[in-house]
Amino acid sequence: MNTQDMHPIAAHDRHPIIPAPQDLDNGALIPSDPPPDAAPITDQEVGEYREQxxxxxxxxxxxxxxxxxxxTAKIAKDAKECVQECVSEFISFITSEAAERCLSxxxxTIGGExxxxxxxxxxxxxxxxTLKIHLAKLRQNGSSGPPPPRVEHPIEPRIDEES
Structure with missing residues (x-):
């Protein structure tokens, strides 16, 4: 796919993706009419929308x-993509559970608690x-302004005894 062919979907042009109901007997899709004001969404737009x-x-x-x-360390592209997918899934997992609590x-609004x-x-x-401590500090200092400075922990190179 060429990057020229891709164009972002504006927020006002997005429509929820609602799966069609399924016939429970044989798994075949039951045709459903699209909402009257909805423009058809192409497979390419669905893929781009979901990815981003x-x-x-x-x-x-x-x-x-x-x-x-x-x-001096290098990180492979596939390692970045793997972590990207994992942390995104983790955030969705935690947020989903928090949203269920709010719904009940x-x-x-989902809060820190x-x-x-x-x-x-x-x-x-x-x-x-650990996050409870961070949340308390965040509330103590207020949420405006820059985040607190990061403490770096250098990783020492391993020294083999054979060298």
Whole structure:
């Protein structure tokens, strides 16, 4: 596919992708009429829409990965893509659980406490404890302004005894 053929879908042109109902007896699709004001969506647009909305931007993932390794280290493209997919799935997983809690409590906004609850519920208690401290510091300092400075932990090269 040529990058010239790809053009982003404007937010006002996006329509929800609603699967057609299925016949439970044989799995065949039952035809359904599109909404009256909806323009047909091409397969290419569906693929582009899903890709950009499902994953975090690769540049952001790459920057975070690079900050965790020595400056001379290189990270393969497939490693970046793998981490991109994993962290995006992880975020969706946690957010989905937090959203269920909000829905059950008839709230529309997911808050920090909901994320902590979801992480604990899903077995990520050790991460939830660290995030609880971070959330408290964030609330103490206010959410405006630049983030606190990052503490770098250099990775020492391994020295083989044979050398």
């Amino acid at each position: 909305d499902r994953f975090l931007p690769i540049a952001n993932v790459s920057r975070l990965m690079k900050s965790a390794v020595p400056p 409590e008839k709230r529309k 909901d994320i902590l609850y979801a992480m604990g519920t899903l077995g990520f208690d050790n991460y939830a404890e």
